[in-house]
Amino acid sequence: MLAVEVLGWVGSALLVYSVLQTRILRLRLFNGVASALLVIFNAAIAVWPMVALNVTLTAINVFYIVRLLRGRHDSRTFEVVEISPNEAYLKHLLHDFDADIQYFNPGFSSDDAAQSDLGFLILTRAETVGLVLARNAGDGSAQVDLDYVVPRYQGFTLGEFVYRPAGPLAARGYRRVIAPPRMQNAGDYLTDVGFRPEGGAMVRDLA
DSSP: OHHHHHHHHHHHHHHHHHTTOSSHHHHHHHHHHHHHHHHHHHHHTTOHHHHHHHHHHHHHHHHHHHHHHHHTTOTTTOEEEEEOTTOHHHHHHHHHTHHHHHHHSTTOOHHHHHTOSEEEEEEETTEEEEEEEEEEEETTEEEEEEEEEOGGGBTBOTTHHHHSTTSHHHHTTOOEEEOOTTOOSOTTHHHHTTOEEETTEEEEEOO
8 A cells, every 4th residue: 555655745846846837849758758657646545536647648748749759850841931030029039038138149249130130930730839039250151040849748759840951041042050059058959950160160962
């Protein structure tokens, strides 16, 4: 019975922890595991209504996890919309997410944004989930000033939709992309979207 009680506490704690997550995929994963543990716990103490509830929650979480994983690289799920770096909406995004942007790109400012020639929003339906600012670096290269994913979708490689060979930078004639020099704390994000080290910078070929 002690093991069953511990399982119940662990499942409950994990359930609470899951709803504190800002990243949607992590929320679904932790919530799904918590619901599965609580299925076992409630079955062990024969509380069948709670078993039914947690089986349902587990199934819902599995459905959305599969949907998120299948769609994370799909251009039918995410689309790129070009926006002027001077647009009021873009300035609003930069202001609203400034603290998080500073975490990943320390020192990035509105002055840096003003130097960008190109702006791209990554959308899923009508929701803005990512932002890329870039400028012409000459010799067929685009220098990315900012590649940012909102907290809800961090863990997704949304910049890939801008950097793909069929993406908007390649359509403008750019042959390679140089990663943001300030980007930190992003784990393997740059390599996951296809960048590689070259001459002290991270670059990606668009061909």
